[in-house]
Amino acid sequence: xxxHDAPPTVGLSTGPATSLAYHTGTxxxxxxxxxxxxxxxxxxxxxxxxxxxWLGATQEGEAGFEAAWRRLVAANxxxxxxxxxxxxxxxxxxxxxxxxxxxxxxAVERFLGDTALERxxxxxxxxxxxxxxxLVVGSGPAGLSAAYHLRQLGHEVVVREAAAEPxxxxxxxxxxxxxxxxxxxxxxxxxxxxGVRIERSTPVTDLRAVEAEFHAVVLTMGAGVAHxxxxxxxxxxxxxxxxxxxxxVAAGNAPLxxxxxxxxxxxxxxxxxxxxxxxxxxxxxxVVYRRTRxxxxxxxxxxxxxVGEGVRVQWLSTIAAVDGPRVTIERMTLDxxxxxxxxxxxxxxDADTVMLAVGQxxxxxxxxxxxxxxxxxxxxxxDPVTLMTGxxxxxxxxxxxxxxxxxxxxxxxxxxxxxxxDAYLRSRVLPAEPVARSASADRLNTWYYSDAPKQHRAxxxxxxxxTGFEEVLSGLDAEHAVFEARRCMSCGSxxxxxxxxxxxxxxxxxxxxxxxxxxVDYDYCKGCGICAAECPCGAIDMVPEVR
Amino acid sequence: MTTVHIPFLQTGSLAVGGRLLSADERSVxxxxxxxxxxxxxxxxxxxxxxxxxxxxxxxxxxxxxGGRLVVANATGCLEVFSTLYPESAWKxxxxxxxxxxxxxxxxxxxxxxxxxxRDDVRVLAQGGDGGTVDIxxxxxxxxxxxxxxxxxxxxDNQGYMNTGVQRSSATPxxxxxxxxxAVGSTxxxxxxxxxSMVRIAMxxxxxxxxxxxPADLRxxxxxxxxxxxxxxxxxxxxxxxxxVGWGSEPSQSIALARSAVQSGIxxxxxxxxxxxxxxxxxxxxxxxxxxxxxxxxxxxLFRPGGEDALDxxxxxxxxxxxxxxxxxxx
Numbered sequence: 001x002x003x004h005d006a007p008p009t010v011g012l013s014t015g016p017a018t019s020l021a022y023h024t025g026t027x028x029x030x031x032x033x034x035x036x037x038x039x040x041x042x043x044x045x046x047x048x049x050x051x052x053x054w055l056g057a058t059q060e061g062e063a064g065f066e067a068a069w070r071r072l073v074a075a076n077x078x079x080x081x082x083x084x085x086x087x088x089x090x091x092x093x094x095x096x097x098x099x100x101x102x103x104x105x106x107a108v109e110r111f112l113g114d115t116a117l118e119r120x121x122x123x124x125x126x127x128x129x130x131x132x133x134x135l136v137v138g139s140g141p142a143g144l145s146a147a148y149h150l151r152q153l154g155h156e157v158v159v160r161e162a163a164a165e166p167x168x169x170x171x172x173x174x175x176x177x178x179x180x181x182x183x184x185x186x187x188x189x190x191x192x193x194x195g196v197r198i199e200r201s202t203p204v205t206d207l208r209a210v211e212a213e214f215h216a217v218v219l220t221m222g223a224g225v226a227h228x229x230x231x232x233x234x235x236x237x238x239x240x241x242x243x244x245x246x247x248x249v250a251a252g253n254a255p256l257x258x259x260x261x262x263x264x265x266x267x268x269x270x271x272x273x274x275x276x277x278x279x280x281x282x283x284x285x286x287v288v289y290r291r292t293r294x295x296x297x298x299x300x301x302x303x304x305x306x307v308g309e310g311v312r313v314q315w316l317s318t319i320a321a322v323d324g325p326r327v328t329i330e331r332m333t334l335d336x337x338x339x340x341x342x343x344x345x346x347x348x349x350d351a352d353t354v355m356l357a358v359g360q361x362x363x364x365x366x367x368x369x370x371x372x373x374x375x376x377x378x379x380x381x382x383d384p385v386t387l388m389t390g391x392x393x394x395x396x397x398x399x400x401x402x403x404x405x406x407x408x409x410x411x412x413x414x415x416x417x418x419x420x421x422d423a424y425l426r427s428r429v430l431p432a433e434p435v436a437r438s439a440s441a442d443r444l445n446t447w448y449y450s451d452a453p454k455q456h457r458a459x460x461x462x463x464x465x466x467t468g469f470e471e472v473l474s475g476l477d478a479e480h481a482v483f484e485a486r487r488c489m490s491c492g493s494x495x496x497x498x499x500x501x502x503x504x505x506x507x508x509x510x511x512x513x514x515x516x517x518x519x520v521d522y523d524y525c526k527g528c529g530i531c532a533a534e535c536p537c538g539a540i541d542m543v544p545e546v547r
Numbered sequence: 548m549t550t551v552h553i554p555f556l557q558t559g560s561l562a563v564g565g566r567l568l569s570a571d572e573r574s575v576x577x578x579x580x581x582x583x584x585x586x587x588x589x590x591x592x593x594x595x596x597x598x599x600x601x602x603x604x605x606x607x608x609x610x611x612x613g614g615r616l617v618v619a620n621a622t623g624c625l626e627v628f629s630t631l632y633p634e635s636a637w638k639x640x641x642x643x644x645x646x647x648x649x650x651x652x653x654x655x656x657x658x659x660x661x662x663x664x665r666d667d668v669r670v671l672a673q674g675g676d677g678g679t680v681d682i683x684x685x686x687x688x689x690x691x692x693x694x695x696x697x698x699x700x701x702x703d704n705q706g707y708m709n710t711g712v713q714r715s716s717a718t719p720x721x722x723x724x725x726x727x728x729a730v731g732s733t734x735x736x737x738x739x740x741x742x743s744m745v746r747i748a749m750x751x752x753x754x755x756x757x758x759x760x761p762a763d764l765r766x767x768x769x770x771x772x773x774x775x776x777x778x779x780x781x782x783x784x785x786x787x788x789x790x791v792g793w794g795s796e797p798s799q800s801i802a803l804a805r806s807a808v809q810s811g812i813x814x815x816x817x818x819x820x821x822x823x824x825x826x827x828x829x830x831x832x833x834x835x836x837x838x839x840x841x842x843x844x845x846x847x848l849f850r851p852g853g854e855d856a857l858d859x860x861x862x863x864x865x866x867x868x869x870x871x872x873x874x875x876x877x
Contacts, residue, residue, distance in 0.1 A: 001575070002614040003582045004638040019588030019629070019636035027593065059557060059567060447805065447831075448562045486557045486567075495557060498564030502576035502764060503801060505599035507587045511579040514566060524587040528594035528790075529798030536558060542798075 024506060028527035030542040032500075032520055037443075037492030037538070038436035041090035041105060046409040047082070047145075048416075049075045051090055051105055052493055058108055058485035062478065066121060068485075069112045073123060076411050077148040077191055078141065078170075080117055080183045083110025083475075085174055086408045087299045095441040095491050099449055104476075104484045111481035117186050123148070123194050130154040132425045135214040137204045137366070140168020141407040142398025143220035144188060145414030146421075147196045150218075153422050157196045158214070162203035164251075168222045169399075170407060172247040173269070175276050181250075207366045207373075207394070216393045216421050219380060220414060221366070223399035227359035229264075234323035242273035242357035249276055258352020260284045262327055264319050265357030266291065271302040273355045274311040286349065287313045290332050290340040319354065320346060327351045362400045377402070386420035386430060387413065395421055439492020443538025448497065449489055494518070494539040500531035560765045574768055575606050582609045582638060589636035591628040594797025596761045596787040596804065597702045601625060601673065603761070604700050604785065607768045609639055611775035612669040617656055618642065621649035621674025621683055624709040624789075625702060649674045650686040653697040661696070669775065670696065676703040676717035680744045691751035694779045698771075701744060701782070704789035712792045716741050719812075720863070721856045722844045724792075729847040738859055745816070748782040752821035755781040759815060761788075762805035766815065766827060773817075786813050794843025806838040811864035814871045826871045835860040 041051040050071055057068035072079050086106055094102035132155045136147045139161040147157045165171050166188050170179060192198055204210055211217050226241030233239055242263060248255050261277040263270045266289035274285040289296060292315055296303065321328040327349040332340040361378050372390040374381040380389055380396040387395050397413035399405050423430040476484065494517050501511045501518055508524040509531065532540040558565055564577025575581055584605035591598035609616050618641045620626050626643060629636040644652040653672035660668050679687055679701040690697055706724050707713040714724040720738040723729040727736040748756045754777050759767040774781040788795060788803040795803055807813040812835060815827035839845040839860065848856045868874055
């Protein structure tokens with residue numbers, strides 16, 4: 001850059017005198033202040049991932065991939081798994097959706113997860129030991145997350161798993177076409193490599209018998225027992241639990257289901273069961289659901305995928321009776337409050353197998369005799385902040401405790417429980433979580449987020465076609481993952497676009513260098529607010545000046 | 548077109564810089580060691596786009612001239628706010644002139660440099676719309692027709708702002724000023740008055756004429772760089788929103804420049820030897836009201852009876868869009 005050689009001078013008699021002597025900052029009635037706000041994606045993430053942070057590192061390209069992955073696994077140790085099965089509530093809230101389309105966060109997460117497995121990146125191994133032992137019961141997403149985070153904090157962790165392989169519903173509930181087992185196994189192995197001991201085929205049947213060996217216990221048994229409904233059924237009827245079918249398939253014992261399968265229920269398990277039935281050879285798989293599509297608990301993409309694979313759905317229907325291959329269905333109608341009511345109109349359906357997917361319960365036999373641990377609505381009651389049960393030092397997270405029943409939520413709850421466990425083990429008070437200010441869409445100046453629109457959109461469309469975004473099961477390549485990450489608008493956090501620095505009419509913003517952002521020179525800043533108005537990501541507040 | 552093509556890196560080329568850009572892809576203004584030719588402590592009003600544009604223009608010109616740039620400044624806001632005796636906010640060698648003769652002073656500097664056989668020092672003259680379009684037009688026109696080796700930059704804030712917002716021949720129709728009050732049957736500046744300095748400059752067939760705004764830094768820097776690569780008379784016309792004269796929020800100065808362009812009111816173009824060579828297409832078209840409503844000088848257009856004037860504004864935008872093919876595809 002070519003600059004000026006000499007300091008400014010005025011006149012021959014007065015010598016050098018520069019306007020720097022005059023501090024225009026005294027004019028100011030409002031001052032610009034840089035802020036860091038919580039982006040809507042992270043606020044929506046049940047796992048509490050710093051999405052903006054790891055997308056930001058991904059934007060650097062190859063040089064940033066490992067740093068991005070490390071920021072990602074700081075919250076979630078299963079990115080390759082979650083990059084496949086998470087329902088990504090982050091994307092539903094992404095502000096970019098108001099500009100063109102939301103950022104494909106989930107696809108980038110999967111890219112980072114797969115890249116880490118490919119290159120063998122290891123999770124950090126804690127150096128110091130706390131001398132505390134913690135038992136985690138169950139190795140589903142909540143248990144794995146809890147074990148990982150406990151280990152990162154230096155605690156000794158033992159996970160006891162009833163099944164032959166760890167993973168819980170990830171291993172035995174989610175079909176392999178959505179989550180390849182080698183990916184799951186590799187991410188679990190990586191957690192074990194940090195020093196977490198997973199004891200397979202070791203069910204915990206009595207909490208009192210084992211808790212003396214440990215300083216704390218985290219219960220994450222999940223909800224793996226099929227819920228039952230009373231259906232009059234003839235002796236020749238073939239009625240099975242959907243979750244058992246999924247478990248058998250996962251364990252390599254594919255059952256015979258026949259040519260026609262009816263699945264009773266409207267959740268994601270029902271969708272998995274119907275799609276699995278198709279893969280087991282059923283020519284006709286019908287989901288029988290008593291309400292309408294709008295009320296269906298299954299995620300929309302799950303339903304779309306199932307329908308795309310030839311699964312039919314019989315809406316507003318209940319199974320009234322089963323007799324051999326004859327299934328009697330009653331048509332339902334919704335009352336004024338949206339509840340299904342029988343109409344007295346019956347029809348028949350042929351099904352070789354009826355799969356029940358009407359909910360899952362937790363197996364709580366290990367609590368026998370533990371009267372201080374309350375059970376409410378079939379799940380263990382916990383303190384909403386600390387997730388501690390009625391018994392000191394015993395915590396619960398995931399499907400066995402109240403809340404949303406998704407793997408992502410379970411990972412987040414596992415981590416949350418660990419914060420409380422750690423505070424408990426160290427006799428500290430769990431610090432209150434700060435109230436996060438959201439970087440809402442109205443703070444953004446989206447003018448800056450794309451170039452000449454035609455070029456930009458063509459490039460975007462091409463990237464989307466190749467990558468398949470979220471609908472297609474293949475992953476992103478590095479180029480498209482970086483492109484997708486760069487679509488992140490960094491809502492509420494400075495990403496060093498130089499707008500404030502370049503657009504200050506008073507030359508009153510200092511650029512501090514890469515990664516260091518900027519600072520306002522309040523000696524000269526007049527408080528015009530152009531920096532705040534032209535900040536693309538809403539990272540500057542104008543605050544009234546108080547003198 | 549002098550558009551700078553940079554890769555899509557979170558933001559496109561509309562932002563000042565970006566941490567992912569390499570040094571040679573950056574704008575001059577994104578460099579922490581930019582010349583800052585107009586330095587801190589100047590007395591321009593809050594949100595003054597003229598102060599901003601002047602720094603952008605001069606930093607690029609200084610860089611292009613290898614640090615050897617002489618500047619002649621017409622009287623006007625730009626001079627008043629930057630040089631309160633005994634202080635100066637200018638870093639390059641800078642000379643004060645009268646309201647009317649900045650172009651003539653610059654011509655003199657260029658001539659004396661030529662007489663000394665020096666071709667390493669470049670000359671820039673600058674002024675507001677008063678000093679250029681009204682009072683200084685004769686000197687500017689003379690500089691143009693002799694093809695003197697000067698880049699003349701007009702920062703057009705559409706009135707005599709530092710003397711109390713009187714009308715100039717660059718004041719737009721229907722604008723309220725101290726001398727065109729918003730009273731009577733045709734309030735504000737009359738429709739049908741004023742002139743286009745860009746087209747006057749083009750009519751002189753000088754080597755290079757361009758218009759720009761502070762809403763597109765990359766475009767402005769590229770035009771200054773192009774102008775500095777050419778010898779002879781060159782003219783750059785920059786629209787600079789004025790919070791005081793326009794009655795707008797200081798924070799909205801860049802947004803107003805943006806809506807002036809996106810509504811079709813201010814065409815951003817380039818011409819060589821009198822021929823239009825390129826125009827900046829409208830990217831996201833907006834209605835003229837998006838430009839007019841935030842300005843108190845047009846407040847009467849949004850009261851009962853203002854509809855006719857708004858329609859005439861829309862007709863002006865349409866005429867520009869037709870004349871310069873601002874939507875493309877013609």
